[in-house]
Amino acid sequence: MKCPVCSDSSLHITSLESRLNASCCSDCQGQWISANDYWTWLKHHGETLPEKEPDELPIQADDVQRAKLCPECKRIMLRYKVGHSLDFRLDQCGSCNGVWFDANEWEALKQRNLHDEVHLIFSAPWQSQVRKDEARKLLEAIYTEAFSDDYGKIKEIKSWIENHPEQEKILNYLSNEDPYEIGASNSAN
Structure with missing residues (x-):
């Protein structure tokens, strides 16, 4: 050979x-x-x-x-x-x-x-995971560049929200442009 x-x-x-x-x-x-x-x-x-x-x-x-x-x-x-x-x-x-x-x-x-x-x-599952891992690395690099020094804090806040028992209310509050407006569609209830 x-x-x-x-x-x-x-x-x-x-x-x-x-x-x-x-x-x-x-x-x-x-x-x-x-x-x-x-x-x-x-x-x-x-x-x-x-x-x-x-x-x-x-x-x-x-x-x-x-x-x-x-x-x-x-x-x-x-x-x-x-x-x-x-x-x-x-x-x-x-x-x-x-x-x-x-x-x-x-x-x-x-x-x-x-x-x-x-x-x-x-195998297809192994190669699929390789592609997912590469995409994750690429996105991590993009986020690191976009947020620079704040990226660590952003990940910390995200983790805190994901594990909070009132996650939905917190996300409503954050996504509402003016959460203090009377009659706002995203109330805290």
């Missing part, structure tokens, strides 16, 4: 984990794991480990961002965002379901205990 990144380099078999073989490239340090090898390893791996928070010094992965051909069946692989504060994508063959890990991607997943959930990364 040839490396999908280096094209001319042949992949050699190595043991990535106990009971998990991978085909590695000596040049780019990428790793190919066949779907069969992954599922066999996962079956013997035991219980799924809980996800860990990012370390202060996370492992930097080489995310080669060009199209790659599957080393097994030569079809173009699809790229999937990992998410969970990991800023790289995994390449999966849509035909044989094998996965290509650019240099250090497996190690970065393992550092966070996500290496035993690789199969979930390619």
